[in-house]
Amino acid sequence: MTNTKQDFHLSEISLEAARQIGGEAATMVAVNGLNSGKPNNLLPFSLFLKAVEQAPVAISITDKKANILYINDAFTTVTGYKASEILGVNESKLSDKCTPRQVYYDLWHTISRKQIWHGQLVNRKKQGQRYLADLTIAPMLDEFGAISHYIGMHRDVTQAYYAEQQVANQKQLIESVLNASPVAMAVLDEDRKVVLDNQVYKMLITELGHDEPALFFLEALARENDGFWDVAKARGGFANHELRLEGAARRGVRWFSLAGNWFVEHDACADNFFVKQAREYLLLTVNDITQQRRQQESLQIEALRALLAEEEHLRSIRETLLGAMHQISQPLNQINAAIQIMAQRNDAKNQALHDLLNQVRLHGDETLETLQRCVPEIPESAVTPMNLNQLLHEVMLLNSTKFLANGVVVDWLPNSVLPPVLGSANKLRMLFKQLLDNSVTALNRAGSTERVIKITTGFDADWVKVSIADTGPGIPLQQHAKVFEPFFTTQSRGGVQAGMGLVMAKEIVNQHGGMIAINPHYTSGCCFDLSFPVRPRNVSAVNGYE
Ligand code: FAD
Numbered sequence: 001m002t003n004t005k006q007d008f009h010l011s012e013i014s015l016e017a018a019r020q021i022g023g024e025a026a027t028m029v030a031v032n033g034l035n036s037g038k039p040n041n042l043l044p045f046s047l048f049l050k051a052v053e054q055a056p057v058a059i060s061i062t063d064k065k066a067n068i069l070y071i072n073d074a075f076t077t078v079t080g081y082k083a084s085e086i087l088g089v090n091e092s093k094l095s096d097k098c099t100p101r102q103v104y105y106d107l108w109h110t111i112s113r114k115q116i117w118h119g120q121l122v123n124r125k126k127q128g129q130r131y132l133a134d135l136t137i138a139p140m141l142d143e144f145g146a147i148s149h150y151i152g153m154h155r156d157v158t159q160a161y162y163a164e165q166q167v168a169n170q171k172q173l174i175e176s177v178l179n180a181s182p183v184a185m186a187v188l189d190e191d192r193k194v195v196l197d198n199q200v201y202k203m204l205i206t207e208l209g210h211d212e213p214a215l216f217f218l219e220a221l222a223r224e225n226d227g228f229w230d231v232a233k234a235r236g237g238f239a240n241h242e243l244r245l246e247g248a249a250r251r252g253v254r255w256f257s258l259a260g261n262w263f264v265e266h267d268a269c270a271d272n273f274f275v276k277q278a279r280e281y282l283l284l285t286v287n288d289i290t291q292q293r294r295q296q297e298s299l300q301i302e303a304l305r306a307l308l309a310e311e312e313h314l315r316s317i318r319e320t321l322l323g324a325m326h327q328i329s330q331p332l333n334q335i336n337a338a339i340q341i342m343a344q345r346n347d348a349k350n351q352a353l354h355d356l357l358n359q360v361r362l363h364g365d366e367t368l369e370t371l372q373r374c375v376p377e378i379p380e381s382a383v384t385p386m387n388l389n390q391l392l393h394e395v396m397l398l399n400s401t402k403f404l405a406n407g408v409v410v411d412w413l414p415n416s417v418l419p420p421v422l423g424s425a426n427k428l429r430m431l432f433k434q435l436l437d438n439s440v441t442a443l444n445r446a447g448s449t450e451r452v453i454k455i456t457t458g459f460d461a462d463w464v465k466v467s468i469a470d471t472g473p474g475i476p477l478q479q480h481a482k483v484f485e486p487f488f489t490t491q492s493r494g495g496v497q498a499g500m501g502l503v504m505a506k507e508i509v510n511q512h513g514g515m516i517a518i519n520p521h522y523t524s525g526c527c528f529d530l531s532f533p534v535r536p537r538n539v540s541a542v543n544g545y546e
Contacts, residue, residue: 080126184286237261385420442472469527
């Protein structure tokens, strides 16, 4: 401890104290100080005295019992007491008496052990107003190392405390609002670190089994749209971005609506006091809209059931007519061949037969044309980004009664998220329905004890993949390509309609730029592998802030 220097200051201040209050104690302090202090060769004593007198902090010097011996001008400004009113009075005069006694006990316990005490007390000004004093008390030692005086320095921090409390209250308010919100919220910094979250978000961590669901959601958004992060940031945020999530560990599917807003926070760090630094944060809100979506889905399923029944009806008429045309064109081709042979032989004897055959061919062609005109077109539906998980799920719901009635168990193994595929919902639903119907038929035909249809989805950089496998009798390897030809059937009782389902399936896959094939390595039944190109990623899908 720099006793010498401290004593030197004290001696100057004590001189002033002696001047202000006179009396034996003060004079003694001054004399003691002068005796022990080392004079400063460069600065005059009066300068030190002025420094204390004019310091913008309320300074008081007391004896060992806290009786005030000296005050500076700032003390008068803060407390309202002039020197003539307070010198010789105990510091307790300032006490508002609402400060807990334990605080005083701690104060005295500290300073009487020659340590510095710092803390806050509630004081009262001369006029009676309360204020919060930020007080530091330091013991002053004599040349023997014993406490001779105390110096107290305090500031009125009422305003600062008020502002601090306002901030704390606002923070608490924000936290309670965040926690009361039924929507999961997380604030991420520029390094994508979650710096603030709420209770619902914490629940998502457990429910989804991801350490940081915010990152999982943002990655899923970025996967759907190239440069999503940058574009959304440039627009200040994004809104109403829906994400479908297949339930982990076979828990049901969930839907979330995501929104994000960037905001700027100015750095409160002292280093950046003059050169303002700002940091950007993203407030991500995740709204679980599963219930609404489920309700919508069940309504939609009813509508789809009707639509699909209508389409199936059309398709069956189409196939019947195409089948009939196929049946008619076979004998017609033979007649055509006979006419050509007769023409080559120039057989005049059979002219009557030749004319008859020609007539039959003409009637046949007319009939084919009439039939062709009657073949109904399957209505086109708009091409939009599709989530195949959703479509497959819908088709499974549509087929649920059929599965139950036929004792078929569906093993649904979707990838938790899928990039979208550009496609026509109607056609893709028809495609999946056809493949599932085929599987049920095959399972019934085989009379298998294990009646399982396994539906798996997945994706890589370019393709979304779907596989539909059953535990039926399977299709022999040599027929793997043939089954996609018109009117080919593995069933004995084909009828005119049989053999067109997979033709239609392949046509739909082709229209979507995809591929369909029977997996040659699958031996437990039949497995159709389908791939669809991932929708070309673009940033226009960052909606809500256009
Ligand atoms: P008091 O009866 O004065 O004391 C309460 C408790 O404090 C006692 O039970 C005891 O544990 C302890 N105590 C008191 N005096 C002594 C002592 N001499 N030695 C050991 N323990 C003791 N108080 C304020 O409220 N506002 C101020 O701005 C303020 N500034 C101060 C500045 C200095 C330099 C010093 C030394 C003290 C200051 N105090 C201040 C403390 C003040 O002296 C009183 O102790 C306090 O105000 C409580 O007063 P009281 O009358 O309620 O209780």
